[in-house]
Amino acid sequence: MSIRLMTMVFDRYPEGGSEMLLALALADHAHDDGSKIWPSVGELARKTRQSTRTVQRQLQKMVALGWLERVSAATGRRGSTNEYRVAPSWVAGQDIAPRGDKVTPHEGGEVIHTGDRLTPLEGGVRGDTGDARGDTAMSRGGDTAMSPESSGTVINHTPLPPGGGATGFDDLWSIYPNHANRLKAERRYLRIAPTAELQQTMRSAIEAQRLSRRWTKDDGEFVPEFATWLRNARWLDEVCTPVVSSRPWHETRGGIDARAIELGLAPWDEVAFSVGRGPNFITFTRAVMRAAAAAGEVVCA
Numbered sequence: 001m002s003i004r005l006m007t008m009v010f011d012r013y014p015e016g017g018s019e020m021l022l023a024l025a026l027a028d029h030a031h032d033d034g035s036k037i038w039p040s041v042g043e044l045a046r047k048t049r050q051s052t053r054t055v056q057r058q059l060q061k062m063v064a065l066g067w068l069e070r071v072s073a074a075t076g077r078r079g080s081t082n083e084y085r086v087a088p089s090w091v092a093g094q095d096i097a098p099r100g101d102k103v104t105p106h107e108g109g110e111v112i113h114t115g116d117r118l119t120p121l122e123g124g125v126r127g128d129t130g131d132a133r134g135d136t137a138m139s140r141g142g143d144t145a146m147s148p149e150s151s152g153t154v155i156n157h158t159p160l161p162p163g164g165g166a167t168g169f170d171d172l173w174s175i176y177p178n179h180a181n182r183l184k185a186e187r188r189y190l191r192i193a194p195t196a197e198l199q200q201t202m203r204s205a206i207e208a209q210r211l212s213r214r215w216t217k218d219d220g221e222f223v224p225e226f227a228t229w230l231r232n233a234r235w236l237d238e239v240c241t242p243v244v245s246s247r248p249w250h251e252t253r254g255g256i257d258a259r260a261i262e263l264g265l266a267p268w269d270e271v272a273f274s275v276g277r278g279p280n281f282i283t284f285t286r287a288v289m290r291a292a293a294a295a296g297e298v299v300c301a
Helices: 003-012 019-028 040-046 052-065 170-177 182-192 194-209 213-220 226-231 252-263 270-274 281-293
Strands: 067-072 083-086 103-105 111-113
Touching: 003 019, 003 052, 019 040, 019 052, 019 083, 040 052, 052 103, 052 111, 170 252, 182 226, 213 252, 252 281
Parallel strands: none
Antiparallel strands: 067 083, 103 111
16 A cells, blocks of 8 residues: 555645546555556455446546556456556656547548547557456457446456455455455455354454564564464454553553553454545544543543
């Protein structure tokens, strides 16, 4: 996640609305230099609350505009996705050309429309849906690879269902302290396909383990990635008694989250904050302190 790049999108991205929301989602997966962007179309659709076809169309527009560049194409294997980067010139501070309504001609009668709708090149555009190695559509069984606007057969090759992540994954991810490698964790979760009962067992284990000595040491430095936790079936670990810190609860994140749970509040949702849909940790801490005061506890900040 690149907060620096997300700030640049807020300040300088030339479009608004759902397209800007997609640009923010891409920045959420990028390094500070705009590189290493490879979420699936399904993941981007889930984050932006849009259909996969809308996301595919917007990705093509971003590439045509010059803001987004495709580094490598998907191999067609399950779980494989295109890799993108934000144009280095834009990251360096240059503005991209404003979007107009004119059609730019090319030799051989090919045209690229830079307005709201794209006219594909006659020879086929190497995009998310027109390329045989793209994310979600490829020629198979006589079907012709179609543009996102087409009604042709579209075969999904993303690692997640088109409507978003695996059932129950987001709830567990939101309470897990280590948010590294989300896609890897989702793929592992899909292979396990836990029942509702097992999901509840996992939730109880996470809530207990996040207060353990090992997970609270050095601000959570030793918390394993969620994919590793799932692979090793760590929900079966014996739960240790939570550490009683000599420091006041409101001086550590673990203490604040634990106190929030005791007061009937949800712990801080770092994922929601990272995409602009939740409070920052300071605001969350103040809310917990107000709830503790309302419960009759005197909190010395």
